[in-house]
Amino acid sequence: MNRRDWKYIWYVLRDFSKRYKAVLVSTLFWGIVEALKPYIAVIMTGYLLDGVYEGKPAKTLVLYALAGVGAVFVIAVINSILIEYTNTKFEYMMEIQNQYLNEKGMSMDYDYLESMHVHDMRQRVEKCCGDFSLLGAIYSTMRDWLVAGFSMLFAVIIVLPMFLHSNRTGGIIGSWYMSALFFIILGVIIWINFKAGVFYNERIRVAWDKFSPFENRRKFYMDIFTGYEGQKDLRIYREQPIYEKEAEVIANGEKQVQDEVTRDQIRHGVVGQALSAVTGLMVYLFAGLQAYVGLISIGSVVAYAASILKFTTAVNQFTELSSEMKSYAKYAVDYAEYMELEKKHKEGKKIVEKRKDGHFTVEFEHVYFRYPGTERYVIHDLNLQFEVGEKMAIVGKNGSGKTTFIKLLCRLYDVTEGCIRVNGTDIREYDEEDYSRLFSVVFQDFRIFSFPLGENIAASASVDSGRANDALARAGLKERMERLPNGLATCVGREFEENGVSFSGGEKQKMAIARAIYKDAPFILMDEPTAALDPLSECEVYEGFDRMVGKKTAIYISHRLASCRFCEDILVFDNGSVVQKGNHDKLEKEEGLYRELWNAQAQYYA
Ligand code: ADP
Numbered sequence: 001m002n003r004r005d006w007k008y009i010w011y012v013l014r015d016f017s018k019r020y021k022a023v024l025v026s027t028l029f030w031g032i033v034e035a036l037k038p039y040i041a042v043i044m045t046g047y048l049l050d051g052v053y054e055g056k057p058a059k060t061l062v063l064y065a066l067a068g069v070g071a072v073f074v075i076a077v078i079n080s081i082l083i084e085y086t087n088t089k090f091e092y093m094m095e096i097q098n099q100y101l102n103e104k105g106m107s108m109d110y111d112y113l114e115s116m117h118v119h120d121m122r123q124r125v126e127k128c129c130g131d132f133s134l135l136g137a138i139y140s141t142m143r144d145w146l147v148a149g150f151s152m153l154f155a156v157i158i159v160l161p162m163f164l165h166s167n168r169t170g171g172i173i174g175s176w177y178m179s180a181l182f183f184i185i186l187g188v189i190i191w192i193n194f195k196a197g198v199f200y201n202e203r204i205r206v207a208w209d210k211f212s213p214f215e216n217r218r219k220f221y222m223d224i225f226t227g228y229e230g231q232k233d234l235r236i237y238r239e240q241p242i243y244e245k246e247a248e249v250i251a252n253g254e255k256q257v258q259d260e261v262t263r264d265q266i267r268h269g270v271v272g273q274a275l276s277a278v279t280g281l282m283v284y285l286f287a288g289l290q291a292y293v294g295l296i297s298i299g300s301v302v303a304y305a306a307s308i309l310k311f312t313t314a315v316n317q318f319t320e321l322s323s324e325m326k327s328y329a330k331y332a333v334d335y336a337e338y339m340e341l342e343k344k345h346k347e348g349k350k351i352v353e354k355r356k357d358g359h360f361t362v363e364f365e366h367v368y369f370r371y372p373g374t375e376r377y378v379i380h381d382l383n384l385q386f387e388v389g390e391k392m393a394i395v396g397k398n399g400s401g402k403t404t405f406i407k408l409l410c411r412l413y414d415v416t417e418g419c420i421r422v423n424g425t426d427i428r429e430y431d432e433e434d435y436s437r438l439f440s441v442v443f444q445d446f447r448i449f450s451f452p453l454g455e456n457i458a459a460s461a462s463v464d465s466g467r468a469n470d471a472l473a474r475a476g477l478k479e480r481m482e483r484l485p486n487g488l489a490t491c492v493g494r495e496f497e498e499n500g501v502s503f504s505g506g507e508k509q510k511m512a513i514a515r516a517i518y519k520d521a522p523f524i525l526m527d528e529p530t531a532a533l534d535p536l537s538e539c540e541v542y543e544g545f546d547r548m549v550g551k552k553t554a555i556y557i558s559h560r561l562a563s564c565r566f567c568e569d570i571l572v573f574d575n576g577s578v579v580q581k582g583n584h585d586k587l588e589k590e591e592g593l594y595r596e597l598w599n600a601q602a603q604y605y606a
Contacts, residue, residue, distance in 0.1 A: 001322050005329035011336040012138050015100060023089045027139075030082040031146030037075050039154050042306040044068025046299030053298050086143075093136030101125065104338065109345050110412040111372045118341065121334045128331040138332065141325050148317040155311035162287065162296065162304050174295045182286045186279065186308070190315055193275045197319030200268035205323045207260045214253045221246060276312055283308045345414060348429040352422065352438060360388040360423055360438070360522055360553065362409070367418035369408060369576075377416070378404050380576040386553065386569070388522055391545075393564035394557045395597060396573030402557045403444065405573070406525050409555075410439050440516035442526040448508045448515075450495045454488030456511060457518050463488060467518055474548045475514035476540045480507060505532040513541070517548060524549050526556035530563065542566065561598050570594070 001009075017024045044064060051061045089096070101122060105113070112118045129137040163179045172178055221243050224234065234240065287301040296304070362385070369379035378401050386392060394402045407413050408420060411427055420427050427435060448456050454463035457471055465488055472481055484490045484501065491497035492511075503511070509532045516524050530538040542563050545554070564570050565584040572580035572587070572594045580592050587594040 001326050005326055008329050008332035008336050009138055009325060012135060012332045016135055020089055023086050026082045027086050027143050030079060032150050033075050033079050034147045035150030035154055037072060038310060039158060040071050042303050046303035049302055050297045050299035093139060094131060094133040097133045097135040108341050109343060112341055121338050125331055125335045134328060134331050134335060138328050141321050145321045148314045148321060151314040152311055155307040158307040159304050173289045173293045186282060189275055189279050190312060193312060194315050194319055196271045197316055200264050201320050201323030203264050204261050205327050207257055211254060211257045214250050218250050272316060279312050280309055346428045348431055350425060350429045350431060351434050352430055362386050363421045365419045367415050367420060369404060369416045378576050382577050384578060388553045389551050390553055390569060391567050392555045392569045392571060393567040394571045394573055395561055395564060400573040401576040402573050403527055406527055410441060411435060438521055438523055440519040440521040440524045442512045442516050442529045444527045446512040448492055448511050450493040453490050453492055456492055457514050459515060471514040471517040474517055475510040476537060477510050477514060506534060506537055509533060522552055524552050524554045528557055561601055
């Protein structure tokens with residue numbers, strides 16, 4: 001562990017401690033008490049032995065024994081209370097970590113969410129320690145580490161008198177230089193033990209690192225084999241032999257790593273045991289000789305020897321835990337980097353004017369945009385102006401920038417150059433949350449969650465059932481609603497509720513439209529809102545469109561040009577800018593992309 005590793009490990013713990021300080025403090029106490037427990041037994045045994053040797057009365061000996069047992073009992077009780085307290089939090093480490101990551105995920109700039117680098121970073125943090133979670137792994141390692149650290153400290157405190165006698169009798173055995181010599185030899189052995197621990201644990205850690213790519217590959221193939229999705233292709237194309245071969249390669253790779261780890265573990269074990277044996281021999285010899293010349297008591301021999309041996313065990317644990325912690329440090333770097341992703345979006349303060357007449361104007365002024373990390377402009381010099389109440393359709397080829405236009409208007413991304421104004425104010429000056437209230441959006445890749453239907457429509461746990469039913473009816477789900485067992489309380493999907501109902505893609509799309517209607521925002525933006533609908537439902541949506549959106553500004557993107565005919569304004573996008581604008585009758589007569597697209601589609605309906 002170097003300083004950098006420490007810095008990041010501490011970063012993770014500090015994040016945790018901000019909300020769970022009491023857990024960290026009680027863990028610290030637990031560490032002290034846990035480390036102290038074995039030494040109490042050792043010290044009391046020493047006292048008892050001395051008492052027997054000195055011929056103390058039985059009553060005194062019983063008192064010693066009771067004091068020892070009593071102290072261990074009190075400590076055990078304190079410990080179990082502390083551990084119960086910390087464990088209640090420990091069991092939720094995964095949830096706590098997810099909560100931190102989610103809070104960051106919700107507040108970070110949207111473009112980070114589309115970045116593979118950011119996505120991978122989060123995946124590594126989430127997956128690195130399984131159900132244990134990175135936070136849980138770091139926390140528990142730190143807990144054991146504290147015990148090992150305090151254990152070493154207590155051993156030193158107990159053993160120190162063996163080296164620092166004020167009364168130096170017993171000739172050469174009791175001399176200070178004999179103590180110094182023993183101290184140095186012991187120090188060297190412990191140092192070698194420590195170094196061997198660092199060496200082997202590091203080798204084992206590096207070997208285990210080679211294991212995870214195999215593990216990931218295995219999981220990938222297991223998903224194909226166990227999931228019904230992958231099985232379709234697997235069966236039709238008889239692809240099993242490819243995977244069987246791959247499985248063999250993976251198994252061989254895993255075995256090689258496992259063998260490497262086992263070899264190093266055995267070597268480390270042998271070296272560690274040999275050094276422990278030498279340490280034990282030295283300690284018993286030196287303490288025994290000191291007792292022999294009358295410098296220390298028999299009981300002290302037991303206490304000293306046990307403490308020094310405990311010290312070496314603690315050193316071994318310490319190095320092992322350090323190596324474990326080092327392997328977490330690289331994920332702690334990911335965690336820190338993710339949590340510290342800088343907010344590039346300018347945080348505006350302005351509140352969108354709440355006009356009584358509900359009037360809004362939107363202007364795009366020489367807007368240019370390229371996605372972060374890319375060179376190509378996907379929006380070129382876009383100039384537009386529209387007012388509330390207008391119904392606008394956007395058409396154009398794939399990749400012409402239609403969805404990007406919606407994302408810019410909602411301020412999921414900031415323009416690269418130019419400016420978007422709402423009611424004359426640059427949208428970057430508005431408070432983000434307040435600005436987002438202006439929009440209801442049905443995205444192409446909308447999500448409906450496995451919650452009760454009403455909560456999905458209201459996007460909240462508190463549902464105005466009158467409004468929700470109305471929105472669902474306007475989106476064309478009235479009949480379907482009547483057949484639902486629990487109305488708005490019906491759970492969407494069966495993942496969490498046995499009585500849940502599975503809905504079709506088209507029905508879910510209508511729910512997404514109903515959610516947009518329920519929000520009652522001045523702008524409704526729909527990106528291919530009927531892509532998953534059958535022709536009848538599509539027709540229903542378009543015929544009822546005016547009723548659905550009322551006086552709101554509606555912008556919708558569609559590939560089905562026939563559905564755009566009722567719009568006052570149709571914008572034709574090509575290569576990131578608007579190349580034509582007008583109603584259907586005008587555009588159909590005009591030479592240009594619209595007519596090309598219209599004719600291409602019309603020939604199938606002729
Ligand atoms: P449309 O909706 O007209 O099909 P989009 O607005 O989705 O087009 O995309 C416009 C261009 O921007 C396309 O070339 C697409 O590849 C690119 N693009 C879309 N999203 C991203 C992204 N997150 N990062 C980089 N390029 C993107």
